[in-house]
Amino acid sequence: MARTRAFDETEAVRKALGVFWSRGYEATSLSDLETATGLNRSSLYQAFESKRALFSRAVTLYLQEVITPRLVVFAASPLGLAQVVTYFESLATTMGTAPQALTRRGCLLVNTATELAPHDAEAHRAVEDYRALLHGHLTRALEAAARAGAIPRKTVARRVELLVGSVIGVLVTARLDPVAAAKLARATASEVEGWSEG
Numbered sequence: 001m002a003r004t005r006a007f008d009e010t011e012a013v014r015k016a017l018g019v020f021w022s023r024g025y026e027a028t029s030l031s032d033l034e035t036a037t038g039l040n041r042s043s044l045y046q047a048f049e050s051k052r053a054l055f056s057r058a059v060t061l062y063l064q065e066v067i068t069p070r071l072v073v074f075a076a077s078p079l080g081l082a083q084v085v086t087y088f089e090s091l092a093t094t095m096g097t098a099p100q101a102l103t104r105r106g107c108l109l110v111n112t113a114t115e116l117a118p119h120d121a122e123a124h125r126a127v128e129d130y131r132a133l134l135h136g137h138l139t140r141a142l143e144a145a146a147r148a149g150a151i152p153r154k155t156v157a158r159r160v161e162l163l164v165g166s167v168i169g170v171l172v173t174a175r176l177d178p179v180a181a182a183k184l185a186r187a188t189a190s191e192v193e194g195w196s197e198g
Contacts, residue, residue: 088189103178176192
């Protein structure tokens with residue numbers, strides 16, 4: 001008869017996520033994961049098979065619990081520039097009010113882009129999927145703005161690329177200076193607000 005696991009896997013992944021997010025994949029040791037999760041090495045391997053598999057589960061949880069809630073703004077109706085402004089203002093608020101210990105961690109997926117994506121196909125795919133998700137939401141918002149006559153249709157693609165770059169810039173800057181990251185996010189929001197007046 002199989003033994004029932006006496007721990008919550010999702011909670012263990014959540015605790016591992018905190019370590020990966022703070023330290024990065026390579027710098028996180030199995031001992032770090034044992035300490036964070038309260039599980040011994042045998043239990044970790046039995047539940048998750050490998051450190052790499054646990055990291056993949058952590059990335060999935062990060063998307064569910066951190067990224068997806070932030071993108072809910074793009075579900076509002078009518079879709080347009082207002083959602084983009086709200087998104088960047090929300091980023092600015094987070095950077096300006098969250099504890100620096102949290103904001104200085106940056107974004108797990110942006111961190112992964114520089115640490116693992118160049119030589120890890122699965123990590124590369126996860127980062128590209130995140131970028132595509134963000135790109136898709138911004139494209140739909142700007143296309144709606146173009147249909148409403150707020151911006152020229154021919155400018156949608158280049159404006160989306162600028163906005164995606166701005167998001168990445170905010171998240172990277174947060175690791176160095178959260179206040180500067182908040183200013184960049186707020187400046188982007190102001191710029192988008194001005195598009196409808198141009």
